[in-house]
Amino acid sequence: MGKSLFVREGRGIAPTGAAVSLAHRIEYPINVISSVAEHNDELNVYCTESLLPFCAHIDGVRFIEAPLDEDKLFDALIAQKVDLVIDVISSKRHSLIEEVLFDDEAVCLTRSNHPRIDTEMTYDQYFEEQHIALKLRRSEMNTIDFLSDKPIKPRKVSIETSSISSMLMLASTTDYVASSTRSLAKLLAPQLGLKVHAIPLDLNPITFRMLYHRRYASDEQHIKVRETVRAALPSIHS
Missing domain, CATH: 3.40.190.10 (Periplasmic binding protein-like II)
Structure with missing residues (x-):
């Protein structure tokens, strides 16, 4: 700027006219920035x-x-x-x-008119049917292994998807088996025409x-x- 902003006044200092003018000019943008920060509640x-x-x-x-x-x-x-x-x-x-x-609890779902599975799914049916699997990994394991305290033999996985919603949509129009939490299944299964089954495995809660x-x-x-x-x-x- 090339101008002094403060001058000595007695034992203290006081703003010069240039300082007062500068303060007036920057007051508004500073207030705008402060306002944005205060109202950024998201x-x-x-x-x-x-x-x-x-x-x-x-x-x-x-x-x-x-x-x-x-x-x-x-x-x-x-x-x-x-x-x-x-x-x-x-x-x-x-x-x-x-x-x-x-x-929550892990459950599996099939379409309401599935040709082989009625209201309950047996252990043998679970491993005989083709599954839709979620790509999600937690602790470097898939969801089923993550919830089990002991090794589980591999399922027959035909499709891998990154979305539970996509999985449920696919299950509603195919014979593949989907997996979900019970709370989400309770919400979406009636809308998609899906039956909810307990998973016939010894799994920990989610x-x-x-x-x-x-x-x-x-x-x-x-x-x-x-x-x-x-x-x-x-x-x-x-």
Whole structure:
């Protein structure tokens, strides 16, 4: 600028006319920036597809389908590129806080007029039929292996998809077997003409969790969103 902004005045300093003029000129853009920051209330949330239909209505949140690769989830959380993750992953990282949301159950689905499967699916039928598998990997395992404490023999997989919704749509028009959470199956099976079956295997519950960076633990906006997410979750026993 080539002009002094402050001059000595007694034991202190005082702004010059140039400083006052500059302050007036930058006051408006600074206020605009501050206003944008204060009103940017939207949180970025990675959410597993199984729970998106239950949470999508929540205001002030931009939901992004959780990536198939869990390393990308953790990288985004630690770098604070996302504010919250809703998924089945668990973490012992000190910088992250983990809250258990609820337990769901894995089920399989077939079209209502399936030629071989009626209301129940037997163990033999489960391994005789062709399956649609999800490309999702957690702890470097597919969903079924992730939920089992012991090795399970491979299914006959005809199609792999990255979307549960696509899987259910395919099952509604083919003889292939799909898999889902019970809560999502309860919501979508009637609309798609699908029958819901218990998976004839000894599987653990699907535990859904919220993970977020420790810096957001006491953030009022973040707390409000976490509470709203909890209230929106399905009750699989109702």
